Amino acid sequence: MGKRILTGNNAIAFGALTAGVNVVCGYPGTPSTEILETIADHKDSSVYVEWSANGKAALEVAAGASIAGARTMVALKQSGLNDASDSVLTLAYMGIKGGMVIVSADDAGPHASHTEQDTRSFAALSRIPIFDPSSPEEAYEMIGEAFRVSELYGTPVILRPTTRVCLGKSAVFVRRRVPHVPTGFEKDPKKWVPYPKNAHINHIKIEKRNPIIADMFSELKYNSISGRGKIGVAVSGISCGYVREALEGVTNVRIFTVGTPYPFPEKKALEFLRSVKKVLVIEELDPVIERELTYLCGKHGLKKQISGKLDGAMPIAGEYTPKIVSDAIGRFVFGIEPEAKQEEALPVLPVRTPTLCAGCPHRASLYAVKQALKGKKYVCGGDVGCSLLGSAAPLEMIDTCLSLGAGITLSQGIHRIQPDTLNVAFMGDSSFFATGFSGIVNATHNEADLLVCILDNSASALTGQQPHPGSGMTMMGSDKSGIDIEAVLRSLGLSYVKTIDPMMLDEAIDAVRAAADVKGVRAIVFKSPCAAIAKPTKKFYVSGSCVACKKCIRELGCPAILIYDDVVRIDSSICNGCGLCAQICQIHTIKEYV
């Protein structure tokens, strides 16, 4: 297919297709979402692809296909791997048959996550071999190698790109697909049923196997030593490019590149350590390589200086940049302190906080709850996803949040300690199907007292409007009607369930008031499609009678409503025609274009 500009996510997808992947499952999450979408766009009929209901389901469907002999890939972000971890850890012991690659995208920064966890540490915890690509083109190559290692040793293998690899773009040469025909599932309880007795045997097996894989890794091109001299730099991931750039034209520094951090390629590392006096380790997130090198020095009685995060030579958190890396190398290798930069006085710049889109139904839902509960004592548990933007001014309706679908269970805990408070739990529709559902089961079973507000916009919106069980569409092209959230809630025996359209503001406020006065677990489904999916059918404008009271601006924070020189107007190129502003305007000066 030739060279083309691909993101790392595209490259991972094409790499898997080239390697003959049969089944791909995932759950959307930045920065890994486009991997699965690229598969769906470019696959042939021999590939099955699905957005699973959650990360755990994705892992298990792929594992099932893999033990039936298929080559499978799971596409997740780190938090998706956490969701799947119970099964991942068991699968590591049980093993697989067809090659299985678990992609877990880490997010140094973080740009779009709640933690800076490092999947390389998860690989060590689970004893699963891991590849750590430094660029999109390397990610493409590594996928094929990961499938090979997976089948050779009968173990799932992790590929861990970081945000800059996932979203970075470079020219990648895409090769033709090599088909793989699955052999089918063969019954063998000793192998496929993880009895404790088997677990003990398997534990010994994988502990004995991993040093063999480590030795094989020492021979791979992804773990390499270049340059010469007594000063060493050990590097991994996206920082490899920063190091090469900082040391362009410098030949007296020895560079150890680590592309497979677990099981650690000790032989290669020892060869490197023995040739240098001191090492600066440049790696984002956890000090994985730094600890391995320090351990090797102790184990082999080597007196070397190992610098990195643990001795303060590198920042312990956040994303690295070419500047951070070149400054650190300058200091460590050449003893040069970076010049202090003079701060330039800039004109006043606007603060741009991310906001809910114009016409977003979440704004209407959150606003309706706020109006309905005015004067009441309440605490709102929130969810990950777009609705979390409702924690910002002017809505300020999310008080706490933990992870996907956790608002409902957090709220239950708060209510046990503070029963005089009305607890409201906001939950996205995708979250409802992923993990929120079981939180509601927990609430009804344990006789909790709270109001669940399900924000059903028919998509996993924040990651790019992916379909989910409620929207009905699948990545294989079926377009049936989705699972009805209200019907599911009714079957759970809630004390009050109502579906309303948040864009009908007065009715929505009445429904929230009615629900607030009931005891037990009650739910309101705010149903209105994501503004990015629904084409606007109307547009609104501010007519001449506006008195610039600014109520619409102060209370809604819609990006389409602008003010300049005390004149309020609606930018028709941004307005999605939801009409929420027209409903709250006290003098009815906001009108629909006819």
Added chain:
Amino acid sequence: MKTNCLLCGIGGQGTVLASTLISTAALYQKLEVKASDTIGMAQRGGSVVSHVRFGKKIHSSLISDGEADVLIAFEPAEAVRHLHYLKKGGTVIVCTRPVIPVASALAHSYETNVLLHYLHENAENVIEVDMKKESNRNINIKLLATAVKSGGLGLSEESLRYAVEKAMPEKSKKAALHLLDEFFGA
């Protein structure tokens, strides 16, 4: 020879597509390319940047302070915010149409003239691109065409046309090509 191009704007304005177009044009000229975009929550109206680097040998996708040959800004305040990336003698292509958040508007703190004046004071080559209301959708094409014409990118009109043909979504391709015809003269 390396060219560093930094694109900045507001989430939703099309900086990511613009960076793909520049990358594709550079690939057409048989150059090595690396690029990187801002993602996540910032795409919902936050301040966003894309880095694009191309040349004979490119090691990484991020541009450091004072290294951008060209700064393509989709908005005046974003141009000022990211001007520290521009190298001495570099070129700024700036869309002069401001996007003013409500908080700044209420505080009367956003002054387009002050921002543009600052750009001219602090950069040698500033090219202002005027956006008439009807062409909002093609802001990225007009900015890219201006950048190509300025010579700062070292990319040809032909390469940009190729990139539009190759990487632009089908629905907006025709309008973009028409705009290029108008801009360069068909």
